[in-house]
Amino acid sequence: MAHFKLPRWFHQLGSPKWFYQFAGLLQPWLALISLVLLFWGIMWGLLYAPADYQQGNSFRIIYVHVPTAILSQSIFMMLAVAGAIGLIWKIKMAFIVARACVPIGASMTVIALLTGAIWGKPTWGTFWQWDARLTSTLVLLFLYLGILALYQAISDRQIAARATAILSLVGLVNLPVIKYSVDWWHTIHQPATFTLTQKPNMPAEMYLPLIVMVSGIYALFVLLLLLRTRNEILAQEGRSGWLTKLLQEGHA
């Protein structure tokens, strides 16, 4: 593994100073993009998309449920990959990014579960069932909470970063379980709305708002991640000269 050389930009991103300043430049653009996309997607999904012929208007919940559910899994994947990069190449920034992922991912999982439960009431007649998809998503939330607890429990930053990286790599097992749960067990949850290889099984006026919402929430995630990573850099690099200089100039 050690023979594999990483590209130069990767090492630049690995420098907290460079990351802090680059992220600061990106933030306003990401804020604008996510605001426009999410506003557009919410208005479209809430007021303009047609109702489903079976589910009626409760179908509109899909536009907040599916994006948060997809993102909750993507963030976990990213967290594990960042942790692995940190473990293998000993890059501190990778651990910092991993740490920044956790609360965002946990909040997305909470909303995916809550909106799913609320959607379940008019559709299945119940808020909760121990269905495979629902249960594996609940496990995802517990993984996030477990990782958060581990950070809290270990005061040494380096040990905490390594321990949580290992836990997140172990937790990766859960992702294919969530993904294939609807195929492996035929239970209450409907099959995937989106796959990358097939045309969605619904009309364009229904799935286009979903694409807008998914893009918007990914942009929002990148923004939140940059903001949190910058905070984490402030917490860990407090004594560095470059930060003191930025602070003196009032640009931190």
Place this chain on the structure above:
Amino acid sequence: MYFQSFMQAFHMNGHGVYVWGCYGLFLLMIAWNFWRIRKQRQLQLRRLLQVRSRQENG
């Protein structure tokens, strides 16, 4: 708009409470994220300023 009136959009044939509730939770989650980040940032900046003034005075 899909609905004929705003009352209809509010009510959504009885599904309004579920749908609006979900969108409300979604927006609350986003607000929570920004609120936490803002609080954390203020805390860190305050801490850094304290460290600096301590260094300057001592």
